[in-house]
Amino acid sequence: MDSPLELELRELLAGITPLPPDFSSDTDLLDALALESTQIMEFVMEVEDRFDIIIDQRQLAEVRNVAQMAVVVGKAVA
Amino acid sequence: MSLLAKFAAVEEARRGLGEADPTRTVIERLESPTLGIINGAHTILAGTNNYLGMTFDAEAVEAGRQALAQAGTGTTGSRMANGTYAAHVALEAELAEFYGYPAAVVFSTGYAANLGALAALLGSGDAVLLDADAHASLFDGCRLCPADLYTFRHNDPVSLDKRLSRLGARARNALVVVEGLYGVLGDRAPLADIAAVKDRHGACLLVDEAHSLGVVGAEGRGMVEEAGVMDQVDFVVGTFSKSLGTMGGFCVSRHQEVALFPYASRPYMFTASPSPATIACTRAALRALRTRPELKERLWRNANRLHRELSLLGVDLGDAPSPVMPVRLRKREDAVAAWNGLLAEGVYVNLFLPPAAPGGGSLLRMSVSAAHTDDQLDRIVAALAKVMKALGALG
Numbered sequence: 001m002d003s004p005l006e007l008e009l010r011e012l013l014a015g016i017t018p019l020p021p022d023f024s025s026d027t028d029l030l031d032a033l034a035l036e037s038t039q040i041m042e043f044v045m046e047v048e049d050r051f052d053i054i055i056d057q058r059q060l061a062e063v064r065n066v067a068q069m070a071v072v073v074g075k076a077v078a
Numbered sequence: 079m080s081l082l083a084k085f086a087a088v089e090e091a092r093r094g095l096g097e098a099d100p101t102r103t104v105i106e107r108l109e110s111p112t113l114g115i116i117n118g119a120h121t122i123l124a125g126t127n128n129y130l131g132m133t134f135d136a137e138a139v140e141a142g143r144q145a146l147a148q149a150g151t152g153t154t155g156s157r158m159a160n161g162t163y164a165a166h167v168a169l170e171a172e173l174a175e176f177y178g179y180p181a182a183v184v185f186s187t188g189y190a191a192n193l194g195a196l197a198a199l200l201g202s203g204d205a206v207l208l209d210a211d212a213h214a215s216l217f218d219g220c221r222l223c224p225a226d227l228y229t230f231r232h233n234d235p236v237s238l239d240k241r242l243s244r245l246g247a248r249a250r251n252a253l254v255v256v257e258g259l260y261g262v263l264g265d266r267a268p269l270a271d272i273a274a275v276k277d278r279h280g281a282c283l284l285v286d287e288a289h290s291l292g293v294v295g296a297e298g299r300g301m302v303e304e305a306g307v308m309d310q311v312d313f314v315v316g317t318f319s320k321s322l323g324t325m326g327g328f329c330v331s332r333h334q335e336v337a338l339f340p341y342a343s344r345p346y347m348f349t350a351s352p353s354p355a356t357i358a359c360t361r362a363a364l365r366a367l368r369t370r371p372e373l374k375e376r377l378w379r380n381a382n383r384l385h386r387e388l389s390l391l392g393v394d395l396g397d398a399p400s401p402v403m404p405v406r407l408r409k410r411e412d413a414v415a416a417w418n419g420l421l422a423e424g425v426y427v428n429l430f431l432p433p434a435a436p437g438g439g440s441l442l443r444m445s446v447s448a449a450h451t452d453d454q455l456d457r458i459v460a461a462l463a464k465v466m467k468a469l470g471a472l473g
Contacts, residue, residue: 036433041210041229045237054244056226 131449132323145358161351188317191327258301264402269305292321413440423461
């Protein structure tokens with residue numbers, strides 16, 4: 001079950017690239033969705049502006065999916 | 079999975095580019111700054127960064143020839159060891175004087191200048207805010223450092239302002255990094271607005287003038303001069319490999335501390351210094367840049383003419399004339415076909431496919447040179463007209 005934060009992140013991601021019907025918060029953004037580095041950067045900037053936060057790119061080194069992104073965002077807004 | 083297995087995907091992607099792989103173009107012989115032999119055929123070079131056409135400048139060639147005879151083929155060592163000759167120091171003084179700043183540092187390449195300046199500046203606890211469309215060398219330099227790395231939207235001072243605000247007091251330890259004139263789309267940074275934002279937050283600003291040195295500004299000092307921010311910008315980096323037609327890079331600053339960068343910059347320390355001939359050619363080219371304004375005037379005459387004539391044809395170009403001239407295409411296959419078509423017509427340009435081009439599109443990048451002749455410009459326009467018409471890519 002996706003959290004409200006994960007659903008919001010999915011909505012932002014859908015504005016950058018079409019999401020397949022079986023997309024979930026665990027879907028790998030690089031392997032399964034084949035996001036380019038520029039699209040990931042765009043996603044991060046969208047997230048920053050939606051939540052009025054700023055995310056160090058080093059924090060994203062281990063982020064592979066929306067669920068993991070939600071953890072980073074959750075810490076930043078806390 | 080072996081260590082080498084990943085190269086199967088690389089090979090597959092390379093094969094996808096077809097027989098004429100743009101990444102493997104060999105210029106078999108040079109006839110002039112703007113004419114070479116490719117695949118045995120005379121080809122107009124419209125995809126170099128030879129903005130002022132300096133690569134065959136008689137004075138620069140002669141200066142290099144003399145330095146080669148007098149100082150040998152190379153320095154064999156680092157600037158920090160045996161690799162600093164009087165000419166390296168003289169070039170640094172000439173660059174500082176050119177900008178009206180107290181000091182400059184010369185690096186072995188433009189790439190090393192970006193890595194080296196950022197490595198010297200950014201420590202743990204600092205923050206760096208990088209324009210999202212910045213060159214790979216700036217991203218690499220930032221990643222080399224322990225500072226926190228953030229990106230802001232391309233050429234968007236509001237996006238920068240928001241992020242500096244979110245940093246709070248840490249903004250005073252922040253470095254904003256932009257290019258003066260962007261090397262893929264040829265668009266200009268709104269430097270006056272960006273400088274005002276960074277001043278308001280007490281941050282520093284570094285501008286990469288790789289594509290704008292000698293190209294814009296009344297004296298050719300780049301976008302920092304044209305935008306009137308030479309007393310606001312903190313660090314300027316640049317390359318000798320484009321408008322000056324040689325190799326190497328530099329960082330120059332209104333802050334005296336730039337002279338201490340060598341002590342804190344591994345990309346400066348752990349590589350050999352530029353060869354004596356390279357430095358001699360660079361000094362001669364810098365003199366030409368300063369004393370021959372007709373080079374820049376000719377460059378802009380050519381850029382304006384090409385932009386006007388291609389726009390009239392309906393080619394999808396950047397908004398404003400620029401020596402860096404992108405030709406946008408709808409599809410990746412069209413861009414590859416256009417690149418091959420132009421080469422067959424005797425015109426060499428650069429091919430940018432996703433994700434290399436900003437915005438995820440595909441484009442051809444043309445670079446205009448002061449050395450392009452009127453006849454060469456005519457032939458470039460005619461070749462583009464033919465190739466783009468065949469692709470149905472004229473508006």
